[in-house]
Amino acid sequence: MIADRRGGRLHDMAHPVDKGYIEGRPNVIVIGGGFGGVSCIRKLGRVDANIVLIDRQNHSLFQPLLYQVATGVLADSAIATPLRRIFDRRRDVTVLRGEVDRLDLDRRIVHVDDLEMPWDHLVVATGVENNYFGRDDWAEYAPGMKSLSQALKVRSRVLNAFEQAELARARGDHDEIPSWLTFVVIGAGATGVELSGAIKQLAVDRLASEFKNLDVARTRVVLVEGGDRVLASMSRKSSAAATRTLEAYGVEIRLGSMVTNITESGVQVGDEFIASRTPIWAAGVKATGLGAMITSGLGIDGGPGGRVPVNPDLTVGDRADIRVVGDLASSHNAKTDGPVPGVAQGAIQMGAYAGDAIARVLKGRPKRTKPFQYFDKGSLATIGRGKAVLDAGPVHLSGFIAWIVWAIVHITFLINFRSRISAMWSWAWAYVLQNGVNEIITGHDVETVGDGSITPATAGNASGTDHG
Ligand SMILES: Cc1cc2nc3c(=O)[nH]c(=O)nc-3n(C[C@H](O)[C@H](O)[C@H](O)COP(=O)(O)OP(=O)(O)OC[C@H]3O[C@@H](n4cnc5c(N)ncnc54)[C@H](O)[C@@H]3O)c2cc1C
Structure with missing residues (x-):
């Protein structure tokens, strides 16, 4: 049963909220609808279970292209798909938008806002968030x-x-211009x-003719x-090629x-102060909050x-009912004797492996022995x-051919x-016609104040998490 404690009443999730939920079936709860969570549910296939996907966003996000949204090449809808649409043909999958704020590991209950949801199998795929290393x-x-x-x-x-x-120029405040253009x-x-290459491209290829x-x-x-x-995670060859290309673009490294x-x-x-009104942080990530909840809860x-360190079958500690997948998991890669990269x-x-493992249990098939x-x-x-730049085993490519592979992938x-x-369509527009698809400043993100300085409207998103 999925219970809503509001007003002390318990509502059966099966009626009238979701016709796909059937009382008495095992509950598979997947937290996080990114690459890991979505792949897990897809691999689970049709099993005799209630599958509940919980995410604080209503969409699954293709993060590798976020920088193109940030530089106006792609519209946000090109890289984000509503989770409900992804699973619209799956009557057995219930999608809930909400933030999981607590896991009761002993009672096997997920807490989302006012809801309590018991699990038979739990998959945590909440990924990572920005890490400012204490600042x-x-x-x-x-x-x-x-x-x-x-x-x-x-x-x-x-x-x-x-x-x-441009405003500073119009006012005659020429000293202010460099910090805005840095x-x-x-x-x-x-x-x-x-992102560095894309900002240069935005300035030189697209905006220069408009200002x-x-x-x-x-x-x-x-x-x-x-x-x-x-x-640093790629080969030295690709790193050197990327450096050359960035420098040719005029990026200062x-x-x-x-x-x-x-x-x-x-x-x-170090000793240098770089006057800039627009720094952007791409320096590190840390586990989302549920990671610490799981590790401390399981000791x-x-x-x-x-x-979260995971076992070779992606379960955690001695708990066969809890699996952690994706960026949140710290998993050993036997081939390289290093960690599985956060990609x-x-x-x-990992999501597909976990989905397959749970499906086997639910179908009463023998457990998968291969880690x-x-x-x-x-x-x-x-x-x-x-x-x-491209690294694929011994193959290292750079330049236009690598870009074609990148685009196809x-x-x-x-x-x-x-x-x-x-x-x-957007890439043709941006790369051939040298035009942006979505170069819109949305008012709620930035405001300007009298002296021309910038005031973040939602200042202090300190943990790097996003609740919007
Ligand atoms: C800017 C950027 C560029 C990248 N470029 C590449 C690339 O080029 N190639 C590559 O392979 N990888 C790239 N990555 C990494 C790749 O995107 C991640 O490895 C991948 O997204 C991890 O998938 P995941 O399912 O573990 O987590 P995510 O995709 O991050 O999904 C986690 C989900 O959990 C939800 N969530 C988090 N906490 C909660 C909570 N408490 N309650 C409910 N929901 C919650 C989030 O809303 C999110 O939808 C990039 C990442 C970023 C940020």
Whole structure:
């Protein structure tokens, strides 16, 4: 039974809320409708169970293309699909929008708002969130990009920065222009690299011709990285190719550089203060809150970034009823003797493994004995217009061919036909015609105040989580 404690009454979820819920069947609860959660339910197939998918958002998000929403290349609807639509033909799947705030591990109950939901099988796929390494106050000035609303906030701030530079020029405040036209991207993993190239492309290829009096082509993009190379998770060859391409674009790369402070007027990098009104955080992630709830509840140590260490079959501790998949899981990759990377493929494969394992139990089939094994299909990152780098085993490609592979792979993995058509159309528009699809500043994301400085309307999204 799914119980609503409001007013002390218990309502049977089966009536009238959801005709798909049948009393007496086992409950499979999946928390998180990202790559891991969706793949789990798809693999579960049709089993004699009530499947409940809970997510605080109403959509599944294709995070690898968030930076294109943040730079106006893609519309948000191209990379986000309502969870209800994904499972509209599955009468056995109930979708609930809500934030899971507590897990009662002893009683096997998930708490969502005022609801209590008992589970027979629980799959936790809530992923990770931005990590400011103890400086959550920086989130106000340097938003991260883990959710759609964060990407829309970044888009508004980036576009607003050009508008503020134009206003400063019109006012004659020429000293203010450089800080508006300087973008600091912190973290040179795939997100930071892709975003830096895309901001340059936005400025040089698209906006420069639209701002008649302002020299937008002077836009500076500074990419700050604490390590000794960009794209550290890829091969040195791809890293070097990405560096060359970024530098050819004019992106300034600062390696071995630590950010020590971020304020509304700029970023302190070692001894250097970079005056910038638009820093963007792409420097790290940590487990979402349910991770700590599971590890502390089961008395096990958390993994790197608070991730949940999982057994080879993705269960946790001695609990055969709890599985953790995707970015939230800290799973060992026997092939590389390292961790399974926090990438979409890892989440999809873990979700499918967990779904299959639960289906076997529910169908009374023998338990799967083979442990989860991650299959690395390769890595890709794009840098600006028509350029990308690719690692696939011994193969390393860069340039236009890698970009074609990147485009095909991303089109293939977009969740539905409409998103694919929308993305292809937008890419043609952006890369061939050099036009943006959605260069709109949405009023609720940024406001400007009298002195031209920026006030985040939703300041202090400190944990990096998104509830909007
Ligand atoms: C900007 C960016 C770029 C990336 N680029 C690439 C790339 O190029 N290639 C690649 O392979 N990977 C990339 N990744 C990583 C990839 O997106 C992740 O590995 C993948 O999304 C992990 O899937 P997941 O299902 O574990 O979590 P997610 O996809 O993050 O899904 C987690 C879901 O859980 C929900 N949730 C969280 N907490 C709660 C809660 N308490 N209650 C209810 N719901 C909750 C969230 O709303 C979300 O829908 C990128 C990630 C980002 C952020």
